[in-house]
Amino acid sequence: MKALGDLRDYAVARVVGPAALRVQRWGNQWRAWRGSGWESAYLAPPLGVAVRGKEMVARHWLAGRYANRDRKVAWITSAAPVELLHALGFFIVYPENHGAICGAARVAVDLSCEAENAGYSRDLCSYARTDLGSLFSGRTPVGRLPMPDLLFACTNICQTVLFWYRVLAHQLRVPLVLIDTPFVYFETAPEHAVAYVQRQIETSVPVLEKIAGRSLGMAKLKETGTLSREAAHLWMEIMQRNAHQPAPISVVDQFTLMAPVVEMRGEPATVDFYAAMLREVDGRIAEGVGAVKDERHRLLWDNLPIWYRLKDVAEMLGAGGAALVASTYTNAWGELADLIDPEEPFESMARTYLYPILNRGTGHKLKTMRRMIDQYSLDGVLLHSDRSCKPYSIGQLDQRDRLARETGVPALLLEADHNDSRCYSEAQVANRVAAFIETLER
Amino acid sequence: MQPDVNVAPLPSIPRRRDLARAHHERGGLVAAVLPIHYPRALLRAFGILPMEVWGPPNVDAARAASRLQPYVCSIVRNALSFLESGGLQIADLLIVPHACDSLQGLGSVLLDFVHPAQPVLPLYLPRNPAPEGTAFLADEFRALHQRLAEVTQRTPSESELMQAILDEEVADDLLRRVHEQRPTLPLTTFDFYHLVRAREFLPLDSFVSLARAILAMPAVKSPPKIPIVLSGIVPEPMDMLRAVDELGASVIADDLACCGRRLYPAGRSRDPFMRLAESLLGGSPDSTRGSPIQDRLDHLLGLAHSTGSRGVVFHDVKFCEPELFDLPVLRRGLRDAGLPSITVEVDLNDAVSHQARTRLEAFLEMIA
Structure with missing residues (x-):
């Protein structure tokens, strides 16, 4: 019976499922080619490559349903040194990405309530509440989450992940490997911080090898690092194409198209995907196609997206001729590409994973925003004050004031939450955005 | 009263x-x-x-x-x-x-x-x-x-630094003894915290004198009070501690970040910086240091059992993620071990609400 079950799962995961997803992609590509199914007076249709990205993500989660049968599974934070785990053959699940999928599918509040009913405060991160709720209830829009053999957390995005993963470790009784990355308050991290992170990465290897049941091959690690760097480089190039006017790819599209560089960096398919995307973006530039049909204002987005209102926000802005051209969040997945050195994997991983924008000071983020304003010729900034993400949000009030005062670029603070729609006021956001666009038109 | x-x-x-x-x-x-x-x-x-x-x-x-x-x-x-x-x-x-x-x-x-x-x-x-x-x-x-x-x-x-470390280790040891002798000290809960929290700002000599004075107080057999453990970050607003006294309870041990989690053991190394680090990381389990939740649970149960406490009050500052993440597992673990607990969420600027006082009163009646 078990053999039959294995055979059925294998067929679904490797043959039937992928084939069905491919057919679905062909259908989507056909509809996109005919121009049907897209109803926006203000926004250009998504990139054609988006359907391929959707298929990649869907295939990943489909494989995940059956991953526990034949692979070791790691649950991992989004900016952790994933290259190690890829090289050791782990199947990788990003609970934050799963949380974002739940947010976009508008099931995050239901799942959060499950966690809240179990005693988790509404003041906690909504990604964490969403995923804990999914774990407690067994409900997920991706079908089924594979259970982890390993939890791998890196504190370079927040301390929240440490608290969250400790709960998971306690609940699931699986080992937690922690890469603790000291916060970089000043321009550069002190050398003892780099050494600390490097030592942690190195000493994690025997633990990971034991769980994986295989040894880490340096050739494989270098190959993974190379692919990771290539994907991050391509992603950066794509974003930088938005210096062109009109911007060919909106930040709202970037939010969904960044999934592979977050959860599949280190895989050849990810490099191919972004190479294809770059070609299509270049094609749009050649044809003069902008993501917003009548681009009159070019904006910067700061912080995580509001997953459950992505399209609404894009439409709201598009109606006023405003395009979201750049974002500190999507930028974070490309800006460190140059630090990855496959020939010195451990030291370069230590440096790369110390310097994400979320592990750096509030002044560094202000500097990044100023640079992006110049680089992308921006005339406004939207700062999402995200109740669920304190490290990203603290400092925004000063950043808003400094931007307006020192660059003359107006900035608006929007109160919301990346996953919990109970913290989002539709009318208030609409009124404030409309008033902001009026300001830009003066 | x-x-x-x-x-x-x-x-x-x-x-x-x-x-x-x-x-x-x-x-x-x-x-x-x-x-x-x-x-x-x-x-x-x-x-x-x-x-x-x-x-x-x-x-x-x-x-x-x-x-x-x-x-x-x-x-x-x-x-x-x-x-x-x-x-x-x-x-x-x-x-x-x-x-x-x-x-x-x-x-x-x-x-x-x-x-x-x-x-x-x-x-x-x-x-x-x-x-x-x-x-x-x-x-x-x-x-x-x-x-x-x-x-x-x-x-x-380096020798001056090492001497400063050794002097602080004496003060830390005195503080630990004050905490251990708490059940027999002639102090209300409010007064106990008023005194021990002076460690937060007193010069070393003054604190050492104070700690010795506390330890020299005549031991008393306290009137029957309800012994409880207090957990959280900081016991502010301090009026909550007055409420504990007035309601006939006594905090007999604590797992507060500002108090019980900072009873540092002495370090071992001869290198002063390593010795300081060993000491600071050797304190009892702490959410903000990333301690496993099981360690925190074991510590709380140990505190309660060793002092005969009948319940645990989690006195948490609103929006405190490190504490709030641990809370459900800790409360479930305590309940499974037969130890009731309650959570009181506070803002440092709010007076102790009537609601919080009533909840605390009901909790104390339940465990009395």
Whole structure:
């Protein structure tokens, strides 16, 4: 019976499922080619490559349903040194990405309530509440989450992940490997911080090898690092194409198209995907196609997206001729590409994973925003004050004031939450955005 | 309320402002230190008087509203408000240890935007309990040593530093003994915390004298009170402790970040920086240091069993992620072990609400 079950799962995961997803992609590509199914007076249709990205993500989660049968599974934070785990053959699940999928599918509040009913405060991160709720209830829009053999957390995005993963470790009784990355308050991290992170990465290897049941091959690690760097480089190039006017790819599209560089960096398919995307973006530039049909204002987005209102926000802005051209969040997945050195994997991983924008000071983020304003010729900034993400949000009030005062670029603070729609006021956001666009038109 | 016959007259505690002035007159510097863990002995070696800033409660929090969102905890908001209203003018430098995302953000905002008159010295607390974490913390202390030398224009010798460490270890040991003797001390819960929290700002000699005076108090057999364990970050507003006394209960042990989690054991190394790091990381399990929840649960159960406590009160500051994440598992674990618990969520600027008092009263009646 078990053999039959294995055979059925294998067929679904490797043959039937992928084939069905491919057919679905062909259908989507056909509809996109005919121009049907897209109803926006203000926004250009998504990139054609988006359907391929959707298929990649869907295939990943489909494989995940059956991953526990034949692979070791790691649950991992989004900016952790994933290259190690890829090289050791782990199947990788990003609970934050799963949380974002739940947010976009508008099931995050239901799942959060499950966690809240179990005693988790509404003041906690909504990604964490969403995923804990999914774990407690067994409900997920991706079908089924594979259970982890390993939890791998890196504190370079927040301390929240440490608290969250400790709960998971306690609940699931699986080992937690922690890469603790000291916060970089000043321009550069002190050398003892780099050494600390490097030592942690190195000493994690025997633990990971034991769980994986295989040894880490340096050739494989270098190959993974190379692919990771290539994907991050391509992603950066794509974003930088938005210096062109009109911007060919909106930040709202970037939010969904960044999934592979977050959860599949280190895989050849990810490099191919972004190479294809770059070609299509270049094609749009050649044809003069902008993501917003009548681009009159070019904006910067700061912080995580509001997953459950992505399209609404894009439409709201598009109606006023405003395009979201750049974002500190999507930028974070490309800006460190140059630090990855496959020939010195451990030291370069230590440096790369110390310097994400979320592990750096509030002044560094202000500097990044100023640079992006110049680089992308921006005339406004939207700062999402995200109740669920304190490290990203603290400092925004000063950043808003400094931007307006020192660059003359107006900035608006929007109160919301990346996953919990109970913290989002539709009318208030609409009124404030409309008033902001009026300001830009003066 | 009938006066408690077992309550002794309290040793007087000098005011912070007077202490700071006297310290300045002796040529020393004063450091305002934010929560939670920091190397007190290292500051003392430079002749610096550390004065901790846990909020403070009941300040005009509106001053911080122009820089911090309302979903940041009141410990952090109040600290910034207090600074911006001139409350920290007595301090010559600010030390901002890393305890959570909010304190990290405050440190960064101070450095990048507020630019207070005093130098701001951040300090990262490692979350990895492995030897790498201890070695890193020793390096952090070396870096802090260098910054303090720049600020004070003096450099204590290694033997001076080691002596300061040994002196602090004596004070830490006295503090631990005060906590252990709590059940027989003739002090109300409120008075106990009023005295032991003087460790947050007293000069070393004054604290040692105070601790010895407390330990010399005649042991009493307390009237029957309901023994409880208090957990959380800081027992503010302190009126909650008065309520505990008035309702016939007594905090017999605590797992507070500002008190019980800072009963540091002495370090072992001969290297002063390693010794400081070993000591600081050797405290009881703490959410802000990344301790496993099971360790915290075991510690709480151990505290309750060793003191005969009948319940645990979690006194949590609103928006405190490190504590709030652990809470459901801790409460479930305590319940499974037959130990009731209650959560009281507070904001440092709010008086103890009638609702909170009623809930506490009902809880105490239940476990009495």
